[in-house]
Amino acid sequence: MTDLPPLPDFRSPAEFWARALAIEVEATERYELLADQMAVHNNHEVAEIFAKMAIIEGKHRDEITRRAAGIDLGAEAAKFGWTGPDGPETADFEQVHYLMNAHQALRIARHNEDRAARWFAAVAARATDPEIVALAAEYAEEERQHVVWVDDWLKKFPPPDAGWDDDPDPPVFSD
Amino acid sequence: MNVSPTPEVAFKPADYKSDIKPVWCPGCGDHSVLLSFQRAMAELALPPEKVAVVSGIGCSSRIPAYTNTYGFHGVHGRSLALATGLKAARPDLTVLVASGDGDGFSIGGNHFLHACRRNVDVTYVVMDNRIYGMTKGQPSPTTEPDWDTAIAPGGTGLSPFHPLVIALASGANFIARGFSGDIGGTARLIVDAVRTPGFSFVQILSPCVTFRPDQQKGWKDLVRTAQVPETDDPGRAARRLMTDDGFNIGVLYRGKRPPYQPRPLADLPVAALEQEFAV
DSSP states (O other), rough: OOOOOOOOOOHHHHHHHHHHHHOOOOOOOOHHHHHHHHHHTOOHHHHHHHHHHHHHHHHHHHHHHHHHTTTOOHHHHHHHHTOOOOOTTTOOOOOOTTOHHHHHHHHHHHHHHHHHHHHHHHHHHOOOOOHHHHHHHHHHHHHHHHHHHHHHHHSOOOOTTTTOOOOSSOOOOOO | OOOOTTTOOOOGGGGGGGSSOOOOHHHHHHHHHHHHHHHHHHHHHGGGGGGGEEEEESGGGGGGBBBBSEEEOOTOOOOHHHHHHHHHTTTTSSSEEEHHHHIIITHHHHHHHHHHHHTOOOEEEEEOOOBBBTTBBBBOOOOTOOBBTTTTTOOOOOOOOOHHHHHHTTTOOOEEETTTTOOOHHHHHHHHHHHHOOOEEEEEOOOOOTTSSSHHHTTHHHHHEEESOOSSSHHHHHHHHHTSSSOEEEEEEEEOOOOOOOOGGGGGGGHHHHHHTTT
16 A cells, blocks of 8 residues: 555646645645644754754745746646645654654654655656656656755664653643 | 635635644644644635634634634633524624534533534534543543543443434534544535534544554544445434444535524614613
């Protein structure tokens, strides 16, 4: 069973751009939310990592916005992600824990980048329009490069010790 | 229809996000439900000033603070009373009500019955984690009878409350169940609920990762799209619920009962209002 979101049949490069933009918008917003969650719970090391991921995804969003300037993305551009499946680069909320460490946060990021690379590669393999094939392959390669970056980043942060989620002072609400 | 659309204006989910950061535990299902709320309102193209989000007390009831619409964080279990009054007075507003299984089915249980019965045009979203999370994990009305914890040794031994059965028996006009891990699907259910006239009830399974991580992180493997299509026949819906294990996702029932909407008194001339008090 695949963990990839459904593969659409893009009818035009504009539809591809619309979906690519939505993926990056959603990934950026999700990392920002995760950074907020960690900051609220005083896990500033992980909050910083998620904030950096949000910045990286935000740059991709801005780059796609720039490259797609002048292309009519149509109504579907705005709708994607609002009521549809979450994007391949979007972290699930349930993956996080308030005591998680930087290594665990980066493992989540790595999974998202790898899933995005596989999703774009699958789009490239499925599409028949040469422009869409080329664009999807380009983005698949870019996401694969991100996996390499995250792997380098991971070397700086060791995995957590056993019992990492034991909390001698359990959570209290911060009202 | 519980909706005031302005189709010529496009809204983004972020337009409904307030400046306050949620204090829910990281990983809590309620974060996802908040996103579903925002996506649903954007999909419905609701101007934020035409929406009111009303809640009671509990983790899930914090949603009005995180939503950039009118909001009322009310009294424990009384969100439906507040929402009913608001919709009666301001039928032009889209009224969404947020609650949890403790607030909605225990403290507010009686209001739940009569809100279903009255069929006022509001949408009631209950985030069900089968626990009182905010007060540190006591069993709630939907908790399994054998959930054994230090706070309830051996479990409560009580039969769980079945929200969908109660809603159907009490007259709710739209009944559905969602899962917080399916943000898009839950947003679609909320959209559907708002668009359906009358009292709409949506139970959302929303795991508590702090007090019940071992049991509820596995919900994503248990939930499934209901194989039986929605129905407008209460008898058929009731039969379907007899074999429901609590993890079927989707719309169960969509009735055709017209909503109850009294004439708002605020528009009446003073003389007409005074007549009500004439001896």
